[in-house]
Amino acid sequence: MNLTSSRSVRLRRRAMGLLSLLFKLAMAVFFLFPFYWMITTAFKTYGESIRFPPTLWPESFTPEAFSDVWQRIDIPRYLKNSLLVSLGVVTLQAVFNVTAAYGFARYEFRGKRWMWALVMLAFMIPTQITFVPVYILFSKAKLLGTLWPQILPFAANAYGIFLIRQSFLQVPDELVEAARMDHAGELKILTHIMLPMCRSSIITAELFSFISTWNSYFWPLVMTNSDKVRPLTLAMQRLQDAHQGLEWPVLMAANSLLVLPVLLLFLLLSRQLLSSFGYRGIK
C-alpha cells in the first residue's frame, strides 16, 4: 500500500518534471523565436515571405535580400558611422569617466559634495528631456553635419562615473599607503595599482556604453540631418520608404546585420554580462 503510493508519487513527480521541462523549452523558444524568424525571413524571396501558411525554413534559401540591402543603401558607410560613434563614445568615456571617478574616489576638495550631487542628478535626467536644447546647441555650433552631436554629449556619463568610482573606493587603503611609502607618484599609483585592480568594472562600464550607443536610435534620429552621418539603426527606415509596401526579407536582412555583432558579443561574454547585470540590479 505504502509502497505503491510512494511509487505513484514518484511517477507523478517525474511527469511534472517532464512537463515543466517541456514548458521551459517552449518558453525559451518564445524568447528566441523572433530572432530565428528574422534570420530565416532574411533568406527568403519576397514571394515566399508572404506565402500562406508561412514556411518555417526558407525553401528558396537565397542571399538575395542581403545583396538587395547592399545595393539599395550604403551599408559600409552606416556601419562606419555606427562604429566610429560607438568607439568614440567608449574612448572618451575611458578618459573622462575614469579620471572623474578617480577624483571623486580618492581626493577631498572644496565643492566635492555639490559636484557629486550634480553627477547623481545628471544620472536621473534622460536624453528624452534634454534633446531639444542640445539640438539647438549643435545647430548653432554648425555641427549637425558631423558625428560630434552623437559622441560629445556622452563623452562623460554619470552612470559610468558612479560605477567606476565604486570600484576605486574598494581598493584597500593599505595598498595605496604602501605605494606611497615607496615614493610612487600619483600617476604611478593610478596606472600601476588602481587601474589594474578595477579593470573588470571599467571594462563592464565600457561594454554597456558600447552596446547602448550601438543600439541607440532616438538620439541619432534627432541629431542627424543627412545620411552621411547616420548610424546603422537609422538605415532601416531608408529601406522602408524606398519602396511601396514593405519587403520584409530586405528589412530583416538589414536587421540581421544590426543584431549580429551584439548577439556574437553576448555569446562570447554571456557569463560576465549576466553576472554584472545581476550585480547592477542588486547593488
Next chain:
Amino acid sequence: MRPGRKLPRPSGRKSSGTGLVPYLLVGPAMLLLLIFVFYPLVNLVYLSFFDYNLIREKTFVGLKNYEVLFFVKTDFLDALRNTAVYTLSVLFFSLLLAVLFALWLEPDSRINRFLQKSMFTPYLISMVSCAYIWSWMYDADSGILNAMLALFGLPLSRWLNDSDLALFCVAAVAVWKSLGYYLIIVLASIRSIPAEILEAAALDNTPPVRKFFRITLPMISPQLFFLLITITISSFKVFDVVRVMTDGGPGNATDVLVTYIYRYAFQMNARVGYASAAGTVLLVILMILTYFYFQVLSKRVHYQ
C-alpha cells in the same frame, strides 16, 4: 555593497596640498555634464515660456504653451493617457512574470540557466531591431501571428492597425524585451534570502503559497519596489518602439509623451516653445518618480 553611502575614510587618502589635481581630474567631466545635461535642462524650462521656431526671434508668451497643452488641444492629454496606460500594462506584466519566472527558475540547473539566458538575449538587442522583428510578426497580411491564429481556426486580428489593440501590442514587445533583465534581479534577490528562514519554513511544513506571501514576497519587496520605479521611469520615456512600430498611430492611439514632443519640435513647423512645455511636464513627472526612487534607496540603507 550599496553605492554612494560610505564616504572615504580620511586616512590614506589625499594629503592636503594637492591643489589643482582633483579639479583637473573632475573638471572635464563636470564641464561636459554642465553643457549637455544642466544647461539644456534650464534652457528647456526657459524655452517653454516662449513662442519659438528656431528661425524667428523668440517671443515671450508666459504660460500660454501650458494652457494650450492642457486646456486647448486634446492631443497632449491623449498622449499622457496613452503613456499611463502603456506604463501600467508594462509594469503589471513585467513584475508579475518576473516573479513567477523567478520562482520557477529558482533551482540552479542547466535547463534553468539556459532559459534564463534565452530570456536575457532580447534585452541586449536594440529596441529598434526588436520593434522591426515584431512589426513583421504582427503584420496583418502575412505575419506569423495571424498565420498561427488561422491555423487554429481563430478569427484574425489586425494587431498594430487596430487602434484598441496597438498600444498593448507595443507594450508586449517592451515586456518581452526586458523581462530577462528583471528576472535576473528578482532571481538574485530570491536566492539571497537567508537559508535559515527557508529551513525554518520547511520544518514547519509551511504550504508553498503561504511561504511565498509570508516569507519570499516581503523579503524581495525592496527589489520589487526598485523595479517598480525603474520600469515606471523607463516607460514614461518610451520612444523607439513606438516610433518604429506605429509612429503614434493608428490615429494617435499610441502617441506617447516623447513621440509627441519629438513631433512638435521637429515635424510640425518646429514649435520648439510648445514642445519644450510638453518636455517640462515630462521632466516634472520624472522628478517626482526620481524622488520616490531616492526615498526607497535611503530606506533600504536603514533597514540593512
